[in-house]
Amino acid sequence: MPAAKLSSFFLPTLREAPSDADNVSAKLMLRSGMIRKVASGIYEWLPLGLRVLRKIEGIIREEMNAIGGQEVILPVVQPRALWDETARWGVYGKELLRLKDRKDGEFCFAPTAEEVVTDLVRREIRSWRQLPLMLYQIGLKFRDEIRPRFGVMRSREFLMKDAYSFHAGEEDVNRYYGEVVGAYKKIFNRCGLNFRPVEAQSGAIGGSFSHEFMVLAETGEETIVSCADPKCGYAANIERAEASRPEDAGRGASSADDPNFKKPEDIRTPGLHTVEEVADFLHESPKRFLKTQLYVLQGKPVMALLRGDHQLNEAKLAAHLGAPDIRRAGEEEYVKFLGCPVGFAGPQGHPDVPIHADFAALGVLNGVTGANKNDFHTIHINNPRDFKIAGSADLRMTTPDDPCPRCGGKIEWHKGIEVGHAFKLGTKYSQAMGATYLDKSQNPQPAVMGCYGIGVGRTVAAAIEQNHDANGIRWPAAIAPFHAVLIVLDEAEDSRVREAAEKLRGELPRAGLEILEDDREGSPGVKFKDADLIGIPLRVVLSKKSLDRGGAELKLRSAPQPEIAPIAECLPRSLSLLGLPAKEAAAITPEVSKL
Numbered sequence: 001m002p003a004a005k006l007s008s009f010f011l012p013t014l015r016e017a018p019s020d021a022d023n024v025s026a027k028l029m030l031r032s033g034m035i036r037k038v039a040s041g042i043y044e045w046l047p048l049g050l051r052v053l054r055k056i057e058g059i060i061r062e063e064m065n066a067i068g069g070q071e072v073i074l075p076v077v078q079p080r081a082l083w084d085e086t087a088r089w090g091v092y093g094k095e096l097l098r099l100k101d102r103k104d105g106e107f108c109f110a111p112t113a114e115e116v117v118t119d120l121v122r123r124e125i126r127s128w129r130q131l132p133l134m135l136y137q138i139g140l141k142f143r144d145e146i147r148p149r150f151g152v153m154r155s156r157e158f159l160m161k162d163a164y165s166f167h168a169g170e171e172d173v174n175r176y177y178g179e180v181v182g183a184y185k186k187i188f189n190r191c192g193l194n195f196r197p198v199e200a201q202s203g204a205i206g207g208s209f210s211h212e213f214m215v216l217a218e219t220g221e222e223t224i225v226s227c228a229d230p231k232c233g234y235a236a237n238i239e240r241a242e243a244s245r246p247e248d249a250g251r252g253a254s255s256a257d258d259p260n261f262k263k264p265e266d267i268r269t270p271g272l273h274t275v276e277e278v279a280d281f282l283h284e285s286p287k288r289f290l291k292t293q294l295y296v297l298q299g300k301p302v303m304a305l306l307r308g309d310h311q312l313n314e315a316k317l318a319a320h321l322g323a324p325d326i327r328r329a330g331e332e333e334y335v336k337f338l339g340c341p342v343g344f345a346g347p348q349g350h351p352d353v354p355i356h357a358d359f360a361a362l363g364v365l366n367g368v369t370g371a372n373k374n375d376f377h378t379i380h381i382n383n384p385r386d387f388k389i390a391g392s393a394d395l396r397m398t399t400p401d402d403p404c405p406r407c408g409g410k411i412e413w414h415k416g417i418e419v420g421h422a423f424k425l426g427t428k429y430s431q432a433m434g435a436t437y438l439d440k441s442q443n444p445q446p447a448v449m450g451c452y453g454i455g456v457g458r459t460v461a462a463a464i465e466q467n468h469d470a471n472g473i474r475w476p477a478a479i480a481p482f483h484a485v486l487i488v489l490d491e492a493e494d495s496r497v498r499e500a501a502e503k504l505r506g507e508l509p510r511a512g513l514e515i516l517e518d519d520r521e522g523s524p525g526v527k528f529k530d531a532d533l534i535g536i537p538l539r540v541v542l543s544k545k546s547l548d549r550g551g552a553e554l555k556l557r558s559a560p561q562p563e564i565a566p567i568a569e570c571l572p573r574s575l576s577l578l579g580l581p582a583k584e585a586a587a588i589t590p591e592v593s594k595l
């Protein structure tokens with residue numbers, strides 16, 4: 001491809017971002033003319049933005065094909081009937097955009113495609129011999145997000161790569177899942193991004209089969225807990241991160257007449273509700289507190305018990321109880337089940353309310369807790385003398401002080417952006433929709449499935465969140481819209497410049513470098529500023545002055561100073577600065593391209 005000319009390239013840059021742009025990447029994508037907003041959560045991709053999107057798509061495609069994926073296009077408008085088969089028409093809620101055709105037939109706009117792809121496979125696959133099969137697409141999705149924000153990072157219409165694999169048996173999906181995780185690592189490495197695959201569900205028993213891929217960025221919405229020792233490699237979303245069981249948790253096994261137990265005593269704590277307020281008042285550490293939280297499960301109360309300095313992880317409680325539909329008790333329910341207002345409840349004196357304790361709460365000796373009456377707390381409460389527990393588990397959020405739950409080493413916390421998700425589905429969809437194959441003994445079996453998504457647009461935005469400075473974007477070379485911007489000055493008045501410019505205009509693109517030539521009228525200063533804003537990794541400036549100094553001026557977007565390279569050296573030097581393989585250039589020599 002010859003160098004693109006900026007004078008005719010559709011690149012409407014902005015000096016200021018629109019006021020509703022609410023994060024760095026949205027601001028920079030709007031300012032650099034990559035995207036425009038049409039309506040809330042709905043965007044246009046302009047040529048510069050599309051080039052980045054296509055590069056990431058290209059990398060994804062290669063890696064999906066490399067693990068045997070086959071590309072398809074599945075419909076974006078999908079019939080309700082398929083969504084009824086899995087009951088998701090009912091449960092998906094308002095994120096699902098529903099439409100009617102002229103005959104009043106009901107449809108939705110695809111937020112994902114499990115139903116459609118499972119329907120395809122049940123119609124076409126008969127035998128174990130046809131498995132495994134992995135189909136993927138890169139296509140638009142629509143989710144009517146409650147709060148679209150951060151530009152294309154959480155939009156309503158967005159481009160997703162979604163892949164679905166079908167297997168004859170559990171073992172094969174487990175094996176293939178590992179291949180997909182490997183392919184995802186290659187994809188984000190090739191994009192030049194700093195990322196972590198994190199466990200998205202507890203991996204305690206037999207390995208985890210749900211991973212989120214997080215691009216690390218200060219501005220990310222997700223918190224990632226990861227082991228500082230790369231040899232251990234433990235990493236999890238904070239929502240799922242395990243807390244290791246403290247050494248003294250076994251203390252809960254002591255008997256009711258333990259000589260260490262002091263006599264309980266009520267203390268007036270008027271108007272003091274939170275652990276912090278009461279701890280201040282009593283000059284006690286929050287670690288000495290037993291904190292209760294009341295939940296309701298099918299109309300019945302359940303109490304969670306935590307150490308005062310810990311926070312409950314509701315997902316862990318729900319998993320421990322095997323009850324995804326628990327809900328936090330309201331104020332009236334505290335009064336109804338415990339006879340006291342929120343803030344004054346304690347575990348003692350409620351034999352009919354099952355108490356589920358976090359491991360760390362088991363270690364609290366002579367604890368401070370609510371007295372189950374307004375304006376009072378009780379000190380010296382002990383398990384099992386003053387209350388009995390129905391169960392104990394890891395129920396809390398981890399803290400920065402917790403050790404790695406795998407190796408006991410130091411833990412690091414990072415902020416991240418979820419760009420990809422891999423998930424073992426099992427037979428949820430194949431069973432509901434009757435997608436079966438005949439096994440070796442001719443028995444019908446539901447296909448075992450996995451699904452694997454990557455937000456392509458979100459990856460573009462995440463790359464910017466991770467790679468920018470005060471002047472604009474700093475694209476990793478592999479996903480930059482162009483490799484280099486070429487700025488030629490003094491061409492009209494200097495034949496040496498003309499000659500060198502012609503050479504570079506021919507030679508650089510022929511070697512596979514994608515060049516944007518800023519041939520607009522205007523000062524070099526303005527051109528430099530725009531090149532920095534749109535984030536092109538390499539700037540090549542050719543002028544009388546640069547030739548006087550020995551060649552062309554090459555400057556990496558990330559380098560503080562330019563360097564001079566003789567014209568004959570410009571190509572190899574550019575390739576090496578960009579970290580692109582020289583063999584690529586050698587393979588497409590001018591001689592070859594003439595054939």
Ligand code: ATP
Pocket residue numbers: 112143145152153154155156158160418419420421453454455456457458459
């Ligand atoms: P989130 O928790 O951020 O809403 P999700 O769990 O709903 O994501 P998946 O259903 O796993 O997302 O979709 C796969 C990928 O699609 C995500 O990893 C993300 O990169 C991307 N994605 C999801 N929702 C959006 C959105 N509203 N805008 C842009 N990309 C999205």
Ligand code: MG
Pocket residue numbers: none
């Ligand atoms: Mg979502």
